[in-house]
Amino acid sequence: MISIQALKKVFTSSDNTITAVDDLTLDINDGEIFGVIGYSGAGKSTFVRLLNRLEEPSSGRIIIDDEDITGLNTQQLRMARQEIGMIFQHFNLLWSRTVKENIAFPLEIAGISKAKREERVQELIDLVGLSGRENAYPSQLSGGQKQRVGIARALANNPKVLLCDEATSALDPETTNSILDLLVDINKKLGLTIILITHEMHVIRKICNRVAVMENGKIVEQGDVLEVFLRPKQSVTKKFVEQVMGTDEEDEGVSYLVSTYEKGKIVRLHFVGETTNQALISQLAKQFSIELNILQGKITQTQRGPYGTLFVQIDGEKKEMEKAIDYITNETSVEVEVVRNAD
């Protein structure tokens, strides 16, 4: 487990002081993918660099697996860093080395023999899907491939934790997705704890279990990703949720739906991430003699299942409609709200 206690970083220059990370306390569980989201300048990048002391904390403690990182001397810190992998927005590969040699670099640092290095490098190349590109130089690779080298390099010494500093921000959406898939894959295969910094909510949605929202050096909101999506409390969080779900234009939309579809009931179904309800609409159609018409909605997938809203028109016998709504309310975790009752 990673425990961060009252962590603080103050930058002082001649004319002013900036508190980049302000009294931050946080626990991150083993094997989870923990996301930290915030706009630029929120202090998230400083935060992740404090974790392996690329920035020295001004005060506070960082404990990774019962080891007090903040209390280590230079030599001990070097050893500890070998167990904390890190990947970067701009990949930071050595251009003078091939893919193979880049991945071997942390192994050289750890003093692994040449034969063992080669074996491990080959394993890693297979793991990140770069077979055939071993002898290419970074300049010959695409952005996504470069980040794969970055990931392989970060994993070389079997770290316990992987820090991702805006690891997908320089990539196009499709490449971002493939890199995120790789991270989830690694997380499952190796049971690695991943701490991920981003300003993109869809990254959080796609792979994180828990999320913390940072603003002005503080964590203003944290919790399960689904919970944060469902009930964002702070305005900054709401804005991030809107990045994925679109802006809240429901009022206008609903009145439009009500006036356009005159027959039957209109209900709003709120999916909150239980995978068991994926076939809800077809179940309703089979079990009750009602007509279902999907009017509008947006469903998105998170690590814990689907999340989103559907507007559905239900028409049929009044009794059947009531039974169907009771069924949704009582038998499933989908929240239902009747927007307009049948006349």
Add this chain to the structure above:
Amino acid sequence: MLTSLLESLDVEELLTATYETFYMTIIALIGTFVFGTLLGLLLYLTDKGGIWQNKVINLIVASFVNVFRAIPFIILILLLFPFTDFLMGTIRGPNGALPALIIGAAPFYGRLVEIALKEVDKGVVEAAQSMGAKTRTIIFRVLLPESMPALMSGLTVTAIALIGYTAMAGAIGAGGLGSYAYYSGFQRRDFELVFICSVVIVIIVFLFQFLGDYISSKLDKR
């Protein structure tokens, strides 16, 4: 004209002079590479934000570099005569020129090394630190290899400056093409010999430039 040129030419003497110029340039270049890299690394590492950030050492090294770059080379040779005599046991001949050549060129190359190191992506250094690399590892496996093309082209520039320095040193008795052109050419009013020496020097300069460019581009995988 060509016949008279060749008549007056003692090929053996010209070859000896050319050899001496090569000898001085190459030995001085090796010395300059070692000391200049050392100076450049010190300047870079002790600079603000560097791994060994240290104002005092940075100031001392920077002052040394600036002072020796400020002294005109011809005066530097004279100034260093006692030191050269103590170190080499002579102040004449190609060996007598070496200390002044190295001390004159190393600070110049040191600045070029510093510039080359500053061009290395800070993120790459940071990545190495995040892997737990020692400073030694960062210097020899990150900073120097990553800046190698710039170090090479800097060395080419320095080599050409050194060829010029050897000619100047030659004029006060170091041997080489400069010496040959001055004593056997200029002082005997044999301007054709001065011309021939110039041509040979230009060829040597071109050779170094071509070689330096070639190595530099071979090393560059960006």
